[in-house]
Amino acid sequence: MATVDNSFILANGELKVTGRLVDASNATLYATASLNSQEVVCIYKPVAGERPLWDFSDGCLAHREYAAYLVSNTLGFDLVPLTVLRDGPYGVGMVQQWIEIDEEIDLATFFSSNHPKLRQMAIFDAIINNTDRKIGHLLPVDDETVFGCDHGVTFHTDNKLRTVLWQWADDPFTNAEIVLLRRAITAIEGDLGQALEPLLTSEEIVATRSRIESLLESKKFPLPNPNWPAVPWPAF
Numbered sequence: 730m731a732t733v734d735n736s737f738i739l740a741n742g743e744l745k746v747t748g749r750l751v752d753a754s755n756a757t758l759y760a761t762a763s764l765n766s767q768e769v770v771c772i773y774k775p776v777a778g779e780r781p782l783w784d785f786s787d788g789c790l791a792h793r794e795y796a797a798y799l800v801s802n803t804l805g806f807d808l809v810p811l812t813v814l815r816d817g818p819y820g821v822g823m824v825q826q827w828i829e830i831d832e833e834i835d836l837a838t839f840f841s842s843n844h845p846k847l848r849q850m851a852i853f854d855a856i857i858n859n860t861d862r863k864i865g866h867l868l869p870v871d872d873e874t875v876f877g878c879d880h881g882v883t884f885h886t887d888n889k890l891r892t893v894l895w896q897w898a899d900d901p902f903t904n905a906e907i908v909l910l911r912r913a914i915t916a917i918e919g920d921l922g923q924a925l926e927p928l929l930t931s932e933e934i935v936a937t938r939s940r941i942e943s944l945l946e947s948k949k950f951p952l953p954n955p956n957w958p959a960v961p962w963p964a965f
Contacts, residue, residue: 739769743763769827776820776822791823793882794825797859797880811826812826831870855951857883859882859891861882862892886933891959914945
């Protein structure tokens, strides 16, 4: 039997909920997507289980999670696990491939390191305006591979960057990072922008482009917003 791509299984397989992550603020369900005897372990976050927030519209967090995946995938960050939007046992929601992390890596120390993937994540978070990059949202798989999760509170039009990854604040971008940001402008003016249209408001897409332009103008990692908490609480 031919092997089916994991993205196809996540999008089309039978979704069965097997547990719940009880520490999560919104309904975060442990599940499996099965198709033709193949199975992908995943996280399922139904829109119906989203808790209302004062600064984000109701029922939009799953769409922002998928939007973050599209940005990561399109720009070659490869920081967000495989993610789809689909229907499930509790309605439409985000379904994301489960990542097994290296339990021997101490996250309390790792988050403040100079790891190149964390540096990429700091740029990625600045682009998507991530307001909740906690230590526990870092998923190191091995010495080279790191993913990030929980991107529901992103893409706001106001500057709400809140993260534990401030070790590069005000550092100059490398030439490769500047090239990436220029490519991001081109992408959001083209196919990426079109892909984001069903997921975000037009104002949020324009604000995303403006953030990238500001990064290119400064040629430096951003500094914390003096009018907004710099680090999520709790930080883990």
